[in-house]
Amino acid sequence: MVRTTIACARCRRYKVxxxxxxxxxCRGCARAGAEACNNCVLSLPALTKKKRHRPVGVPDPTTDTSRPQHQTLDSPLADVISTTYERNNHLPAYNQLEDCLIESGLVLRAGNVFNEKFPEIPFLHMSSFRKSVRSLIEDEKQGPETQAAHSRRKFGRATALYAALIAVTLPxxxxxxKRAEYATLAKQIVSADDAADIYQVQALIVLAIYEWGDGKPYRxxxxxxxxxxxxxxxxxxxxGKPQPPALPLASIDTHWPSLDTDFAFGTSGVKSYPGLSLDESPIFIVEDIEGYFALLVQGIDIWSDILKWVVSGGRRHPDVVISKEMPWLTRSNWRTNYQRLQLWRQKHGSRIRFPDVGVDGHVSLRGGNAEAFAYINLIYHVSILFLCREYVxxxxxxxxxxxxxxxxxxxEVPAPSGWWEERADELFSASSNITALLSELKREGAPLLTPFAGFCAFxxxxxxxxxxxxPQMNLGRSRGRETDFELDLAYLDEFQARWPMGAGWWATIERIRDLYQRASADRSRYVGKTRADFQxxxxxxxxCTGASPGDNDESAMLGHHGHSAQVHRRSDDPQAAISLQQATQTRSLNDTSLQASQVIPDWNELWSLWGDTQLAAFGVEGSSYEYSFDLQDGITPVYQ
Structure with a gap:
């Protein structure tokens, strides 16, 4: 039913x-004067068909001038069914790229690699996937006409997903x-396809990972x-209730497989509630890596909260400054995140704790066990690193x-005895463990070169x-680990050759090494320098997006020496500390996005791994965000 209202054109124009x-x-026209009264005509609104807006530059593939766009009540039932079937199975315009790009053998290999190297999104049902692709390979061997069929007919609705899988695994x-052609094909199909199904969701997720690794966090x-x-x-x-779908994760009863075997054989797993906080749920220790997925999801949730807190200001956040939080106090943000992380770690059995157990045993099991083992431990150690680094x-x-x-x-209050020494030990042990874990994976023939692993290495x-x-920042306890940094450089060198985002991290590491080298050789040159001088x-x-540092830090380093001393003299003033925090977070979330994060459901937030340090809610520092850009042509968003 369409709601209609009798009104005049003037009131409709002013939306009153x-x-x-x-x-x-009407009363409005009577108050406006004689001319408005003479032109006041009451009428029903004109009913027009709502036009669906498509992405810029993408034609409507279902447009057909030979028949009406919408079926009427007078249309025969057979015609309606036929048209519906054609629309749901519509093949986009033939693309010459499809003939030469997607080969069944490459799809099979890409799926296997994706299932192993990206354990955080294990949505491929491998037995069904392999069976369907292998049947196509057999058909190609039997007849050349099947091999000649272009990809959209051969793979059906999974074409965009398969193209995206190839693009993200080719590195x-x-x-x-060249992986860009596969990504372009996947984007074209996704943009031109009106149907909403699981293949579309999966293709979009894989494309998001591809764009992250390609150094394009906005896309x-x-x-x-x-x-x-x-x-x-x-x-x-x-x-399960007649409520809006935008609910917090804790309000949703989510039933997922508890083990890989449940997913592989389609059996029912144990019902779990991922929204429950760790202190509300019983501690169930996972001894085998087969039960990794629930652990991984919980760990990613904790890690995202830690990263969001750090990049939004951390200890320099206005709320932390005004409340004068001490990190060792129970109710502090730091302590809350740390306790959640340690409760999660208590669920890790002895077989899935690194460095208590080595990588070689998990590599020998194959099937992605080593990568799942690595991800769980990388999440823990990088979370420790970010938390403890905040106060260094x-x-x-x-x-x-x-x-x-x-x-x-x-x-303002001294820390408990030995507190800083313990944090330093945790910090530098975590960084060393990340390096050792990635190095062992490579030595065992299972290198992990994915965007998240690259960020951990960086x-x-x-x-x-x-x-x-x-070295005294760890009381000399890191002696003998001098080769860790060289191993990190070797990893990042290989990583940047595969993923464009690695180039920015490489540039940052070069700048950091140059700074520390000069500071350790001639400390007098850097007297009074603080974070504010190296924003x-x-x-x-x-x-985490691979953005390289600008050149402004160098001029600040060589320039105004009195700035830091002035900041120190004002350090007792909370407003001064807030001003410094705002200055050092020029690319972080603005106040609007911080307020919005309190009302948006947890599962509906931006994934902080994709540029919380750069993205505001709708713009940066009050600028408007222009969304009319083509995601396929490599054009970045425009700020006005």
């Missing part, structure tokens, strides 16, 4: 309620092959958002010892080079 007695003029399979954000909305549209997230001086002296922050906001490198130049460099250290 037309008050009248059923005859003109691992064969870095020399990754767009594709992940599209996947989330499509999940809502097709009802994959459903609470950015530029210490060669004789500095663990003692907490030396730049504002300073802590984060570890920042701390390994830190303790190499300032861009510090931001790039926390950046």
């Amino acid at each position: 309620k037309c008050m009248h007695t059923g005859t003109p003029p 691992i399979i064969d870095p020399d092959m 990754a954000w767009i594709y992940s958002g599209m996947a989330i909305r499509l999940v809502q549209l097709i009802g994959l997230v459903f609470c 001086p950015f530029l210490p002296t060669s004789s500095s010892r663990p003692s907490g922050p030396i730049d504002p906001p300073l802590l 984060s570890a490198a920042t701390m390994n080079i830190y303790v190499a130049y300032f 861009h460099l510090e931001t790039s250290v926390h950046d």
